[in-house]
Amino acid sequence: MERTRDNSSDEAPDDSVLNTTNGNDYYKTDSTPAIVAGLLRLARPVNCVMSAVGVAIGGVVGVGSRAWGDLAQPLVLAAAAAAAFTAGGNALNDIFDRETDRINHPDRPLASGHLTLGTARAFAGSAFAIAALLAVFINGLALAIVGVNVLLMVSYEAWLKARGAAGNVVIAYLVGSLFLFAGVSVFQSALGPLIRTGILAALAFLATLGREITKDIEDMQGDVDRRTLSQRVGANRAGAVAAFALALCVALSFLPLYYGVLGVGYLVLVLPADGMFIYAALHSAANPARSQRVTKYAMIVALAAFLAGAFL
DSSP: OOEEOOOOOSSOOOTTEEEOSSSSOEEEOOOHHHHHHHHHHHHOHHHHHHHHHHHHHHHHHHHGGGGGTTTHHHHHHHHHHHHHHHHHHHHHHHHHTHHHHHHHOTTSHHHHTSSOHHHHHHHHHHHHHHHHHHHHTTOHHHHHHHHHHHHHHHHHHHTGGGGTHHHHHHHHHHHHHHHHHHHHHTOSSOSHHHHHHHHHHHHHHHHHHHHHHHHHHHTTTTOTTOOOHHHHHOHHHHHHHHHHHHHHHHHHTTHHHHHTOSOHHHHHHHHHHHHHHHHHHHTTTTOHHHHHHHHHHHHHHHHHHHHHHHHO
16 A cells, blocks of 8 residues: 655545545555454454453452353453453554654554554444443443543543653553453452452552553663653652552452462462562662563462462
């Protein structure tokens, strides 16, 4: 597909040429298969599957074997809603980043011109609408979470992303909300599933927050268009905030044992996860690259601990 910037021609663009930005950028529409392929790339299916798997894991943590028994239907709906929301969020990201993507990611559908801006906007809106529609068939709390998350996602892409710390909090919440969404979807009357998934959501929030701040410390020199926490208060103080968030992860990790909602399998795996969180906290400012890498591994081990505790 060709993209032209030449406005000196006397020939008017035909009906297959669409203005997608400020009147100077025109893109020709592709065939239907090419548009479908562009939409798939816009959605980033791997990310969508990961979100769905996250909800499924949260459901298993919440209700154990009932996740593939009598509570399978609402959990499947929740996983599908999470995938649809992720597709909408990825599309929204490409919409707001389309100008910088022409330099940094010129192969992306909008930056390369394989999709028009109008098509991308329609896709994002449709994906969010599908997520909300699926949540309607779960319960009111699930619908409320989808509504809040859509507002936060739009706010993040529109202005919070550039504000550093506020954007970090939003991203951390969105990651944690996957597990909260799972707990809400399988909630009936017993509080156990909500306690388990609520603690998991809080741990995911804090770990992601610490990791996001640490990543910003690592990228301090290159973040010229963002006002990150590390740029505002310095690497050492930002590192202290990240370390505090990770230390809270360790403290919260003992709540399932206190409430008696997870078994001994949880204890066996959560202790090494806590050790990794502590290590990451101690190196958040001095070695941010290593800290955020260890935090990611700690999150995986902690998730395994929750799964083990649900059955053992």
